[in-house]
Amino acid sequence: MEIYKGAATFAGIAIGKILFYHRSEYQIRQYLVSNVKKELSEFNQARLLVIRQLKELYEKNCPVQEMEAKIFLKQAKLLETGSFQRAVESLIVSEKVNAAYAVMTTKDELAATFRNLEEPAIRERIANIKEISDRLISVLGGISPKIDLGEEPVILVAETLSPTEIMEMDKDKLLAVVTLQGSVVSHASIMAKTMDIPALVDIEPDDEWEGSQAIVDGYTGTLYVNPDAELLKEYEIRRQADLKEREELMKLKDQRDMTADGKEIGLYANIGNLDDLNSVLFYGAAGIGLLRSEFQYLGRENYPRENELFRAYKKVAETMGDRLSVIRTVDLGADKQADYLDIPEEANPIMGNRGIRLCLDRKRMFKAQLRAIYRASAYGNLGIMYPMITSEEELDEIESIIEEVKTGLREKEIPFKEILTGIMIETPAAVMISRELARRVDFLSLGTNDLTQYTLAMDRQNPLLRGKYNDHHPAVLRMIRMVIDAGHEEGCKVCICGELAADTGLTETFLRMGVDSLSVVPACILPVRKALRETDLSR
Numbered sequence: 001m002e003i004y005k006g007a008a009t010f011a012g013i014a015i016g017k018i019l020f021y022h023r024s025e026y027q028i029r030q031y032l033v034s035n036v037k038k039e040l041s042e043f044n045q046a047r048l049l050v051i052r053q054l055k056e057l058y059e060k061n062c063p064v065q066e067m068e069a070k071i072f073l074k075q076a077k078l079l080e081t082g083s084f085q086r087a088v089e090s091l092i093v094s095e096k097v098n099a100a101y102a103v104m105t106t107k108d109e110l111a112a113t114f115r116n117l118e119e120p121a122i123r124e125r126i127a128n129i130k131e132i133s134d135r136l137i138s139v140l141g142g143i144s145p146k147i148d149l150g151e152e153p154v155i156l157v158a159e160t161l162s163p164t165e166i167m168e169m170d171k172d173k174l175l176a177v178v179t180l181q182g183s184v185v186s187h188a189s190i191m192a193k194t195m196d197i198p199a200l201v202d203i204e205p206d207d208e209w210e211g212s213q214a215i216v217d218g219y220t221g222t223l224y225v226n227p228d229a230e231l232l233k234e235y236e237i238r239r240q241a242d243l244k245e246r247e248e249l250m251k252l253k254d255q256r257d258m259t260a261d262g263k264e265i266g267l268y269a270n271i272g273n274l275d276d277l278n279s280v281l282f283y284g285a286a287g288i289g290l291l292r293s294e295f296q297y298l299g300r301e302n303y304p305r306e307n308e309l310f311r312a313y314k315k316v317a318e319t320m321g322d323r324l325s326v327i328r329t330v331d332l333g334a335d336k337q338a339d340y341l342d343i344p345e346e347a348n349p350i351m352g353n354r355g356i357r358l359c360l361d362r363k364r365m366f367k368a369q370l371r372a373i374y375r376a377s378a379y380g381n382l383g384i385m386y387p388m389i390t391s392e393e394e395l396d397e398i399e400s401i402i403e404e405v406k407t408g409l410r411e412k413e414i415p416f417k418e419i420l421t422g423i424m425i426e427t428p429a430a431v432m433i434s435r436e437l438a439r440r441v442d443f444l445s446l447g448t449n450d451l452t453q454y455t456l457a458m459d460r461q462n463p464l465l466r467g468k469y470n471d472h473h474p475a476v477l478r479m480i481r482m483v484i485d486a487g488h489e490e491g492c493k494v495c496i497c498g499e500l501a502a503d504t505g506l507t508e509t510f511l512r513m514g515v516d517s518l519s520v521v522p523a524c525i526l527p528v529r530k531a532l533r534e535t536d537l538s539r
């Protein structure tokens with residue numbers, strides 16, 4: 001038996017045979033064509049067929065995975081209008097080469113030209129061009145990009161998987177996904193979540209595993225290859241229990257978030273990426289309690305422009321409709337760095353220039369985000385909140401910038417709404433002045449991850465402190481109670497959005513403290529819903 005440890009991006013247990021997936025590398029033969037017109041016409045027929053296939057795929061996947069399915073529409077559009085078609089055609093005409101070869105060369109040249117650009121939009125475009133090229137080549141040259149999972153359900157092991165590859169798979173044949181690349185927010189993981197199957201990342205695949213029996217433990221992030229009979233038996237029992245529990249949980253998908261004695265609680269989702277919007281709706285969350293807006297600022301070469309931010313927030317607003325979506329203004333600095341930010345080295349970055357402090361130091365960046373949020377507010381029900389607040393003076397500054405933003409929008413007759421405003425309570429200072437802060441906003445939101453680290457003076461990321469960083473510490477729980485009381489005394493709603501909100505061992509405690517809402521990662525919505533529906537506050 002071999003044991004491999006990775007990171008679980010979605011829980012669950014799977015037992016089955018491994019299918020090792022290699023993305024096929026193909027060689028396209030180049031040859032000269034005598035009839036260029038005929039080659040152009042074959043290319044165009046293939047192009048129209050692929051457009052049709054993509055639209056069909058969109059229709060098929062839209063009802064369950066609308067966001068992901070839109071990729072197919074984008075790809076179809078690239079084939080309908082873009083410069084890609086002209087580039088291929090001009091290569092066929094000028095070089096008199098076969099269409100499949102012209103497609104492959106055009107794709108390779110585009111990928112090489114933009115190889116070093118990290119801009120997410122360009123990366124996405126290149127990925128889409130690769131996928132449409134594979135499809136065109138498969139039509140022109142008879143190669144299929146589709147993964148054939150065979151007859152029996154399998155544990156799919158691969159170096160990496162694209163969203164299209166996952167979406168095209170026969171979901172009934174997939175028990176689990178194990179990849180080297182990916183993260184909790186990568187497309188493949190999100191889709192595995194939506195498909196409700198365990199997914200592991202960070203495991204180096206070995207093609208010798210092909211056909212081997214394996215166990216995927218999505219609770220501990222472990223892959224067992226060729227497990228012994230005793231372990232198999234133990235996991236079979238656990239799998240059955242797990243399935244039963246999940247089936248029961250799914251029944252709660254459309255249930256209200258209400259305690260056994262009838263108190264309504266807002267159960268919201270924390271998301272870090274637009275791809276997560278699907279899961280928010282799938283699990284029936286009341287809305288988004290925390291949108292970590294950093295995703296548009298990290299992993300790139302320069303600041304995102306206002307329009308790019310606006311488009312993302314508009315999409316959130318439109319997708320969520322009437323449901324409230326709270327965008328947390330960007331919390332950069334500390335562990336969230338990008339070269340272009342050029343943050344001077346700090347001896348103690350966790351205590352450094354991060355969150356709202358950095359934003360107030362870089363007003364152009366902050367103002368661009370605020371304008372984007374207010375512009376997008378016209379399209380749905382957005383809220384805003386500020387991270388790492390420690391003083392009322394910070395709030396004074398924010399308010400004056402917001403006024404400037406609104407004046408600017410009014411002058412240009414750009415529509416916006418007055419939106420709910422909140423403050424994250426994640427420093428002991430904010431706890432101590434929570435009453436004053438509550439007077440000035442609509443809601444407070446407890447960030448228990450940072451609140452624990454600053455209260456205990458323990459870096460939340462330090463592995464040496466793993467056994468000591470205790471978010472159940474009485475000091476933390478007492479602070480949560482203080483904030484709920486302070487908020488309510490000022491008529492202000494109080495939410496918990498740190499990881500502690502998903503700790504079902506504390507659900508009753510928080511409800512008894514009087515918390516108004518909880519915000520948790522989408523996959524934790526149902527367990528928390530169950531816990532709160534089982535709580536009877538009248539007893």
Ligand code: PEP
Binds near residue numbers: 290292426448449
């Ligand atoms: C928190 O600190 O609890 C929080 C929700 O914010 P983040 O984890 O993004 O710092």
Ligand code: MG
Binds near residue numbers: 426
């Ligand atoms: Mg925080």
